[in-house]
Every structure is written in structure tokens, then in C-alpha cells.
Amino acid sequence: MDIKSKRIAILSPVAWRTPPRAYGAWETVAGNITEGLVARGWKDVTLFATKESVTTAKLEGWVERGYEEDKSQIPLVSTCLHISKVMERSGEFDLIHNNFDYLPLTYLPLITTPMLTTIHGFSDPDILRVYHDHKDTYYVSISDSDRDPGLPYLATVYNGIDLSNLTFREAPGDKLVHYGRIHNDKGTHLAIEVAKKCGMDLIIAGIIQDQAYFDTLIKPHLNLSSIQYIGPVNPVQRDALLKEAYAVIHLNLIPERFGLVMAESMAAGVPVIAMDLGSCREVIADKRTGYLVKNVDEAVEAIGKIDRIDRNTCRHHVEENFTIDRMVAGYEKVYAEIFRREAQKK
Amino acid sequence: MDIKSKRIAILSPVAWRTPPRAYGAWETVAGNITEGLVARGWKDVTLFATKESVTTAKLEGWVERGYEEDKSQIPLVSTCLHISKVMERSGEFDLIHNNFDYLPLTYLPLITTPMLTTIHGFSDPDILRVYHDHKDTYYVSISDSDRDPGLPYLATVYNGIDLSNLTFREAPGDKLVHYGRIHNDKGTHLAIEVAKKCGMDLIIAGIIQDQAYFDTLIKPHLNLSSIQYIGPVNPVQRDALLKEAYAVIHLNLIPERFGLVMAESMAAGVPVIAMDLGSCREVIADKRTGYLVKNVDEAVEAIGKIDRIDRNTCRHHVEENFTIDRMVAGYEKVYAEIFRREAQKK
Numbered sequence: 150m151d152i153k154s155k156r157i158a159i160l161s162p163v164a165w166r167t168p169p170r171a172y173g174a175w176e177t178v179a180g181n182i183t184e185g186l187v188a189r190g191w192k193d194v195t196l197f198a199t200k201e202s203v204t205t206a207k208l209e210g211w212v213e214r215g216y217e218e219d220k221s222q223i224p225l226v227s228t229c230l231h232i233s234k235v236m237e238r239s240g241e242f243d244l245i246h247n248n249f250d251y252l253p254l255t256y257l258p259l260i261t262t263p264m265l266t267t268i269h270g271f272s273d274p275d276i277l278r279v280y281h282d283h284k285d286t287y288y289v290s291i292s293d294s295d296r297d298p299g300l301p302y303l304a305t306v307y308n309g310i311d312l313s314n315l316t317f318r319e320a321p322g323d324k325l326v327h328y329g330r331i332h333n334d335k336g337t338h339l340a341i342e343v344a345k346k347c348g349m350d351l352i353i354a355g356i357i358q359d360q361a362y363f364d365t366l367i368k369p370h371l372n373l374s375s376i377q378y379i380g381p382v383n384p385v386q387r388d389a390l391l392k393e394a395y396a397v398i399h400l401n402l403i404p405e406r407f408g409l410v411m412a413e414s415m416a417a418g419v420p421v422i423a424m425d426l427g428s429c430r431e432v433i434a435d436k437r438t439g440y441l442v443k444n445v446d447e448a449v450e451a452i453g454k455i456d457r458i459d460r461n462t463c464r465h466h467v468e469e470n471f472t473i474d475r476m477v478a479g480y481e482k483v484y485a486e487i488f489r490r491e492a493q494k495k
Numbered sequence: 496m497d498i499k500s501k502r503i504a505i506l507s508p509v510a511w512r513t514p515p516r517a518y519g520a521w522e523t524v525a526g527n528i529t530e531g532l533v534a535r536g537w538k539d540v541t542l543f544a545t546k547e548s549v550t551t552a553k554l555e556g557w558v559e560r561g562y563e564e565d566k567s568q569i570p571l572v573s574t575c576l577h578i579s580k581v582m583e584r585s586g587e588f589d590l591i592h593n594n595f596d597y598l599p600l601t602y603l604p605l606i607t608t609p610m611l612t613t614i615h616g617f618s619d620p621d622i623l624r625v626y627h628d629h630k631d632t633y634y635v636s637i638s639d640s641d642r643d644p645g646l647p648y649l650a651t652v653y654n655g656i657d658l659s660n661l662t663f664r665e666a667p668g669d670k671l672v673h674y675g676r677i678h679n680d681k682g683t684h685l686a687i688e689v690a691k692k693c694g695m696d697l698i699i700a701g702i703i704q705d706q707a708y709f710d711t712l713i714k715p716h717l718n719l720s721s722i723q724y725i726g727p728v729n730p731v732q733r734d735a736l737l738k739e740a741y742a743v744i745h746l747n748l749i750p751e752r753f754g755l756v757m758a759e760s761m762a763a764g765v766p767v768i769a770m771d772l773g774s775c776r777e778v779i780a781d782k783r784t785g786y787l788v789k790n791v792d793e794a795v796e797a798i799g800k801i802d803r804i805d806r807n808t809c810r811h812h813v814e815e816n817f818t819i820d821r822m823v824a825g826y827e828k829v830y831a832e833i834f835r836r837e838a839q840k841k
Binding site for chain 2: 221222223225226227229230232233236237251252255256258259260273275276278279282
């Protein structure tokens with residue numbers, strides 16, 4: 150049987166629409182996997198996502214809108230209903246590809262369809278209890294650095310990004326840009342420090358994930374000209390934002406799990422200055438597509454060397470490593486290995 | 496087959512130990528059901544609860560300690576692991592009796608063992624989405640008032656309490672008592688108003704569920720003599736507390752679902768003055784075991800009529816309606832009905 154005729158269920162979260170209107174990293178990747186499989190000729194792909202989601206695959210949904218977009222929902226209610234609908238219909242699929250964290254694992258002993266779980270991040274060490282309780286299943290990590298040593302991974306498959314709204318521009322902008330979720334973890338306040346020390350303008354974009362952090366460490370520095378916050382950006386707005394960018398400042402304070410922002414920036418030709426934590430050294434080619442730094446002073450120093458970075462190299466680095474097609478090619482190998490192992494069991 | 500040979504799994508929550516050390520209403524009831532079944536001659540009862548739980552039935556646990564007693568746990572991690580272990584072993588039981596809210600329902604389509612869910616309360620209207628998605632299963636309400644009109648209930652089974660640490664005392668104490676969880680819903684601040692208007696002493700006991708509520712509306716009124724807060728009480732401490740009670744003040748501001756506190760108080764011979772909301776009129780016999788009131792002034796007036804209440808009547812009312820044995824007799828009828836319906840399906 151042609152492997153591309155296998156029936157694949159892609160389980161996306163229901164925090165946001167798939168693909169998300171603005172923020173929603175896991176939904177973005179789940180959507181990209183779905184579209185990528187269809188583009189590469191997979192014939193029977195079903196996306197389980199919010200009902201208002203958009204896909205060229207078959208769409209199945211139980212929850213009307215994402216619980217982050219409709220706050221009348223209790224997140225766990227939508228989550229467990231959504232997950233259980235996939236499980237209830239598991240017999241209709243040859244593989245469930247779970248992109249929705251640990252809860253789906255707890256239904257595994259009750260179904261016979263194999264499941265692949267892409268671990269998009271460990272939000273807390275305690276969730277490892279669920280993973281460690283389910284070692285007889287299939288896992289993929291999104292970077293070599295974001296792995297738990299106790300889990301049996303089949304592979305690392307880097308996230309792939311949709312290049313269609315990421316225009317490559319040879320000419321750099323004249324501002325620093327920082328975007329993503331506004332949170333201490335992402336070091337938004339450090340981007341402000343860098344901008345001030347360099348005397349450059351800074352544009353900040355993204356959802357405010359920690360309002361107290363924003364109010365105390367970000368808001369007091371905002372002004373109409375040199376340091377602006379423009380709110381969340383959709384892909385079209387993001388493209389316009391990156392046009393302004395001399396460099397993207399990404400001084401994350403916790404290990405990055407993958408770092409979609411870095412890949413997107415490089416796709417637009419924008420070099421990235423990132424904290425050398427977690428996956429950053431897997432996503433950025435140090436000194437070729439940006440600079441890995443250890444603190445604000447090194448970031449300031451790196452700004453002075455941005456003109457040594459060839460913006461074409463940034464774009465090519467993404468095209469070779471972080472496209473949807475590359476990601477889905479990676480998952481195809483993983484799916485094939487799963488089908489091989491499952492066939493051996495029978 | 497003797498119905499009492501059927502294999503019953505009682506699913507208790509894992510927020511607290513079963514039975515709880517102090518607070519833990521659902522664990523209290525689940526524990527009482529378990530012990531009551533054993534006492535009435537059921538031969539194969541398994542309690543699924545925290546590993547440190549105490550029972551005369553078989554104990555199965557996955558989570559060492561309750562997540563409310565060990566804050567290093569993410570509640571959902573412990574919850575889903577605990578529930579999934581029951582589901583994984585569902586084939587070993589003839590009936591699962593779920594006392595752990597809505598999440599277990601989402602595993603139902605994947606198992607064949609029937610499940611009875613006692614709905615201990617709807618914490619939010621949104622959780623009805625899960626219940627309404629699972630109408631082909633069995634439900635019990637804990638009072639006639641705490642019912643959703645869209646659900647197919649088999650019966651109301653009132654909670655039964657363990658009388659072993661509830662000493663009946665003919666002679667009243669000279670203080671007002673308010674206990675339970677300290678929260679606006681339970682009207683702790685109204686108990687203080689009543690005490691002040693009557694010029695009587697008040698003892699408050701229970702866990703602080705809303706610290707801001709406690710700090711602003713309760714704490715400022717506390718003093719060493721007339722209005723005291725003594726913290727949570729275990730069953731032995733509760734018995735000593737009720738010895739002091741002239742009446743228990745229970746001016747709940749939301750409909751009571753059942754009201755263990757009211758039953759416990761009456762068991763000790765203590766009349767209860769309760770807000771006429773929800774199940775209170777099902778638990779209290781108005782003017783015979785206490786008074787149903789609509790506000791603080793009516794409660795103050797009721798204090799003046801407490802001597803018309805016969806404390807023996809309070810005790811007998813509990814013995815006739817709210818003992819563990821009465822509760823389990825009620826569940827035996829429900830179990831029998833479930834087995835009858837399941838046999839018809841085959």
C-alpha cells in the first residue's frame with residue numbers, strides 16, 4: 150500500500166483557530182503539517198481543530214472557537230471534548246499525530262491506533278509524569294536541545310514555516326524588532342535595554358502573556374517614536390514589521406524549544422541576535438545568519454557586526470532547513486518508521 | 496448472581512486523601528460510599544483514590560498524595576493519570592461509580608463497563624457541555640434542587656455522613672458556630688453580622704478558600720473573645736466545636752448543592768439556621784430541625800426561636816435520612832437499576 154494513502158489524523162490544539170489569526174504556535178505548526186502533507190500528495194488527511202479552522206485537508210471539529218478567543222469556555226472542557234472525539238473515532242485512522250500536549254496520552258491504553266506525539270514543549274516538569282507513564286508510544290522532539298532523557302524519541306523534526314507571507318528583502322530596515330509573546334521568558338525588557346544602549350529605534354509586537362510584566366517592565370519605556378508596542382501581528386502585519394528590521398532581538402531567558410520567530414525573521418532576510426539558550430544554536434547559524442550571545446552587552450556588540458551577515462544566507466538557511474516541505478519530509482520518515490514497527494507487531 | 500458480588504470501582508478525587516484529613520467534601524462522600532458498601536456486605540469493592548488513602552475495601556492508587564496537599568503537582572496531571580488508570584482497568588469491574596466530576600465521561604466511548612456519575616456540583620455552567628455530550632450513561636443528583644433539566648437522572652441520593660465522630664448532646668452550647676470553606680458563597684461574613692446583632696460569640700472554622708475574601712471581610716472582625724477563627728477542623732475537632740454550638744449559622748449565598756455541614760450539625764443535635772437556597776429545604780426540616788431564612792434579620796429572629804427546636808428531633812432527622820447506610824441503600828437501588836438496564840442491552 151502506498152504510504153501516502155494511509156489515513157492520518159492531525160490533532161491540533163483548540164486554544165486558537167488553526168491556522169491562528171495572530172498568535173498560536175502549536176496551532177501554526179499543526180496547520181503547517183496538515184497543509185504540507187496534502188501538498189506532498191497524502192490523500193487522506195484529517196485535521197482535528199476548532200470548527201472555524203481553515204484547511205485543504207478534511208476538517209473535523211467539536212469546539213466552535215478557540216478558548217483563548219472565546220473566554221466563556223473553560224479550557225479543560227473544550228480540551229477534553231476535542232481530544233475525546235479524536236479518540237472515539239481512532240478506528241478510522243492509521244495514525245493519530247498529536248500536537249496537543251499530554252492529555253491525549255492518557256487515552257492511549259484504550260485505543261489501538263498508533264499515536265505520534267510531537268512534544269512542543271514541557272510547560273512544567275510535573276507533566277513528565279504523564280510522558281514517563283507512556284513510553285510505549287512514539288515521540289518527536291522539535292529540537293535536539295528540548296529533549297527529556299527519559300523518553301524514547303524517534304527523531305527531531307524542526308518546525309517548518311510557511312514562507313508565503315515572509316518576503317525576502319535584500320535591503321535592511323533601520324529599526325530593531327522584537328516580537329512573539331510578551332513575557333519575561335522572551336526577554337522583551339532586554340530588547341529595550343539593547344535598543345537604548347545602541348540608540349536605535351525598537352518595535353515590539355505580540356500578545357501580552359503576562360500583564361504585570363508588561364505594565365511594570367515594558368510600558369514605562371514606551372513612547373511614540375523610539376520604542377513602540379504595536380500589539381499582536383497577523384502574517385501580513387508581521388511581513389510589514391520585518392521590512393523595518395535591521396535585526397531581530399530575541400534574548401530569551403529560558404531555553405528556547407524551537408523558536409519560530411527566529412526562523413521567520415531569517416526567512417525575511419533579517420539576522421537574529423539570540424540568547425544562546427536551548428535550541429537557538431540549532432536554528433541560527435552563528436555568525437552566518439545572526440549572533441548567539443550571553444547577555445545584553447554582547448547583544449549590543451553584535452549589533453555593530455550585523456553588516457557582516459549576508460541577508461541571502463539567512464533566507465537560504467531557512468529554505469534548506471525550516472520550510473514546511475522539509476518538516477513534512479521529516480515527518481514522512483517518522484510515519485514510515487511507525488508503520489514499519491506497527492506491522493512488525495502484528 | 497448475588498448483586499453484592501458485583502465488582503464495583505469507586506472513583507474518588509485526588510485533591511485530598513480519602514477520607515480527607517480535614518476538608519474534602521467529594522472525597523468524604525466517596526469514602527463513605529465505599530465503607531458503606533463494605534458494611535452492607537458488598538464483597539468486591541475497590542476504591543481508586545490517593546495511595547495514602549484509608550479504606551476497608553481494596554485500594555488502588557496512582558497518585559501518592561492529594562494535589563491540594565502537595566502543591567508541587569499540577570492538578571490536571573494527577574487527575575488525568577488517576578482517571579485513566581481506572582479506565583485502563585475498566586474490564587475488571589461491573590460498574591464504575593464516578594465521584595470525580597466530568598473528565599471521566601470523556602473516556603466512556605472507549606470502555607464497555609457502565610459508569611454511574613454522582614454529580615457533586617456544577618462548578619461552572621460550561622461544564623454542562625461535557626454532561627450534555629454524554630446522555631447515554633447514568634447520573635445521580637445529590638439533591639432534587641441541584642439538577643440540570645437536560646440530564647437523565649436515575650435518582651437523587653442524599654449524601655450520608657459518618658456519625659462516629661458526631662456526638663449527640665442534649666444540652667446546647669452557648670455560642671454560634673459557622674464552619675465549612677471560608678468563601679463568599681458560604682456567607683461567612685453574614686454569620687459575623689448575625690453574631691454581632693445578637694450579641695453572641697461566634698466560632699468560625701474551615702479552610703480559607705478565598706484569601707482576599709478572608710482578609711477583607713473576615714479578618715478585621717476577629718478578636719480573642721467574641722469572634723474567633725480556629726482554622727480547619729478534623730472530625731474530632733469538629734465534634735468539640737459542635738459541643739459549643741447553640742446553633743450553626745449557614746447563610747449560603749449560592750444554592751447549596753447538598754450541605755454536609757447542615758447534616759453534621761443536626762447529627763450533633765445542633766439546630767441550623769440556613770439560607771433558603773438550593774438544597775437547604777431538603778436537608779433541614781424547617782421549624783423542626785432549624786430555620787430557613789432569607790436574610791440576616793430573619794436569621795437574628797430565628798436565633799430567638801432556637802429553644803423551640805427539639806435537639807433530639809435534629810438527631811433523628813439525620814438518622815432517618817442522612818446516614819451512610821441510608822445513602823448506600825439508595826445507591827444499591829440505583830446499581831440494581833443499572834444492572835437491569837445493562838442486562839436488557841445484551
